[in-house]
Amino acid sequence: MNSTTPTTPTAPVAEGDTTTDTATEKTVADAGVPEAPATRLDKTAPEPGADPDQDQDLDEDQDLGPDQDLDESDEERSSALATGAAAVVTAGLGIVSLTGAWSGRVAAERETLTGQMKTSSGGSAAQQISEIYGDAWHATALVNGLFGLLALLVGVYVLVRPAFGTPSAHPQPGWIRAVAKGGLALAGLGVLLAVCMYFDLIVPLPTAPATAG
Template identity: 70%
Template structure:
């Protein structure tokens, strides 16, 4: 008989090792899945934090703009009120320029008093006319002309102010521009009339009659 070759028994450890290897792979896969989930959670958390920061920044920006608007509103209101008042002042000064005022009357009376004092000790008729009446009329024309010049400058300031500021932030009402224009027109007329009166172009001073000859 042929001798029987002893067979090496298969070690059952191989199946155990396979099961252990499979278990290790399962654990590794589970760990990888957990890591991926953790990474996703961290990314989501970071995205949420970034969104919160952006929202806070927008809120701060809007709040700052609101505060700026609140602080700017009184300035805008006062600026519009000041421009409207300046337009009314321009028109009022223009009316004073043409009609005269208390200031011009005082200046005229002062010049009249000075003329009377100068001619009290004697003087020709031409000198009395010039000192008492001419100087008073010229003083009236000068004061009225100054009022007209101020009215003109204030009206021009009201009309040209939006060109140097922010027209969108400080819009002018139509009546403000109309009143300022009226002040400019009245100021120009007042200045022209005052100049003509000061230089005796419209109404000249009367001339004294010539003294009669001694033999006549």
């Protein structure tokens, strides 16, 4: 006796029916079949026709730019500090050339002691004046003049340095030039007074009275 298996009629799929598509996708997912990976754009990949060496050179230039700017700013800052310190030194030396320093007093006292030793055994009044007082005053004027001359040299260096140095994007601060010019004025006056005192132009040595014969 033959048995027949009943077949279930399949309903026709209508066009545009999304139910069958959803069932198919679910069946594929349950079976573990991986889907095709989505296309990912590599942003780091070079564009067609671009030169990778040129891009690398540009990256290196961009990396070196900030470091070079920092180095230049440090050099400019150090140069400004050195120039400002030199201007202050000029003003200080100019003041010392006018008021005198302990080194000048030491030199004067040494000349006084030497003159006393020379005239201890006897000597005329004019010789005593010259050896004990005149040489001491001349020594003080000489030391003050040296301080003034040193101030002139440093001040001139501060003022002419931008003309011979490396051109900078930042100009020299005005206070540096002002302090340097003030120091030069004091130094010039100190040198002038020192020269006049050394050659007895302003305050000449007293003359000894003539002895009655």
